[in-house]
Amino acid sequence: MAGEPMAVVNYIPLIIFLIMGAIVPIAALAAIKIIAPNKPKRQKLSIYEGGLKPIRDAKIQYSVQYYLFAIVFVIFDVEVLFLYPWIYVYANKAMQQFMIYGFMNYAVFEMLLFIVVLLVGLIYAIKKEALRWV
């Protein structure tokens, strides 16, 4: 079980690590500015496309089916996000006193209900072919 709520100061290392993570590649990129040769030519700077001149812009519009994946993902990711705080409810000693029908923890029962509802949604999405790659 978690003890005290975590103080903000414990997140200071995150910022330092973030800066450290930026310094290393920036130093490498600064180094190649000095030591690497740089003689740009038009052919050298062109996009690779099987050796020919690139045809049209590459920023294509992707199939709308692709965005259905994103929507289903958002739904299930939110489900997982709800499960994370649920662990602490489940692990709470006081919560384990509440039993349903004498055998099931109340927290477990509620989460079971939640998962079943979402599973119905998943089956619906699969049946409607929302999760078919085209």
Add this chain to the structure above:
Amino acid sequence: MDGIIEIITQFAADEPAVFALIIGIIGAAVISGVVNVGAMLVIWGERKVLSDFCNRYGPNRVGGRWGILQLGADAIKLFTKEDIIPGDADKAVYVWAPIVASMATMLVAVAIPFGALHINGKDYPLVVANMDISALYVEAALSLMAIAVFMAGYSSNNKYSILGAFRGIARMIAYEVPMGVCVISVAVMAHSLNLVEIVESQTVWYVFAQPLGFVIFVIALITDLGRIPFDQSEAEEEIISGYNTEYSGIRWGLLYFQEYNNALLGSILLSLLFLGGWHGPIIPIPILDIISPLIWLFMKVVIVLWFFIWVRSSLFRLRIDQVTNFGWKWMLPLSLLNLGWAVLIGSYFA
């Protein structure tokens, strides 16, 4: 020894902000060194082991028989290559993609315990930011790499890169949910989301307590790391090199290097969650008994990495529609089944 520990804990209690700052600076220097050198050794080890699988020598020229300095030679080559940014590329995003990748790996490294020191019968975990939610945090930070991949692919303005970037995102979102549910199943048994507490609670390794969860987590982890059965975002035979087609020189080197950094950190995470972390019999030799938890974790990580290379050399690449189908239609329901199993075992038999 006791005195030093007492002074440190006292100082941490009195001046938490200063302590966090000092730990952060020391940790950033040490861990970025350890992780980067470790990733270099992983690349070298992968080339060596893969060549063993293929019955050939692998690197054996630079630095003696084992070719241990091959990566130094490769680094010199990458640094002295001409720096080419494609004319049509989105310059700012193109330049920032490797930097974001590196920042993402460091964000993973900050919360992962790299082992423990065994002093006077107690384990002191070596972790920079010991958060209550570190399992959730590490999993979230591991998937930040997908954003760097998308930045690299989208900014290159190359059709192959764009395909790779879109595939990378679709693959990541299909396996993110099962992976999260597996972490939750572990946390249900450990009654905590703190990685240190998860390791401490493993009197029985979770690989034995929930074998199904272990299998799902390994598959999802390989997907997250983009290694071979699931490397559709850079499938060489179909889309040249995927998201990093337009990258060359050290810019490509940085992206490639971060993949191996992530592989190293991911295998540490796998050992911590399912393989008992630094648990193992204490070696009864002075000095060695202090670092024996580190030795056990190191051995587990090496075995996991070897397993990843074995998988890479044995399996073929799957098609992207097969991958997303498998993720949504099998992995997700099975991971929920595993969650039910974990709750059942955790509630009634623990």
